[in-house]
Amino acid sequence: MLNRTILIGRLTKDPELRHTSNGTATTSFTIAVDRPFQTNGKKEADFIPVVTWRQTAEACANYLSKGKLVAVEGRIQIRNYENNEGRRVYVTEVVADNVRFLEFGNREDSGSGTGERGGYGGRRDDDDGLPIDISDDDLPF
Known part of the structure; x- marks a missing residue:
């Protein structure tokens, strides 16, 4: 069985950071992913x-904001709960284990960001989620 997804999109609003009762950090946000086709020219x-x-x-809450481009890798999860009206509500979401920051900059910087590398995920030891300052002269392409 395989449940993996990779998405690239822009945040629709700033991430919401919360903590569980035992102190575990969790963040939720929504990304807009363009469809590969247009309908009626739109x-x-x-x-x-x-x-x-x-x-x-914690890294997403600290470094991401509305409009930033991210790559998300994770698994699709469907959960359900009973709302206040007694109806069963189903929620489909991506539980991300790796988020790559494709545009970087702090919340006060509304520009496109100067670094194109960054991110945070649990699988890479050399990736600390901080921007890397590299001049264009140092790039091999």
């Missing part, structure tokens, strides 16, 4: 909810 997008946990959640 672009369409899917709005996909994303949940992150622990260090990834």
Whole structure:
């Protein structure tokens, strides 16, 4: 069995950081992912909810903001609960274990960001989620 997804999109609003009762950090946000086709000459997008946990959640809350471009890797999860009206509500979301920051900059910087590398995920030891300052002269392409 395989449940993996990779998405690239822009945040629709700033991430929301919360903590569970035992102190575990969790962040939720939604990304807009463009569809590969147009309808009546207009672009369409899917709005996909994303949940992150622990260090990834803290990094997302600290470094991401509305409009930033991210790559999200994780698994699709469907959960359900009973709402206040007694109806069963189903929620489909991506539980991300790796989030790559494709545009970087702090919340006060509304520009496109100077670094194109960054991110945070639990699988890479050399990736600390901080921007890397590299001049264009140092790039091999």
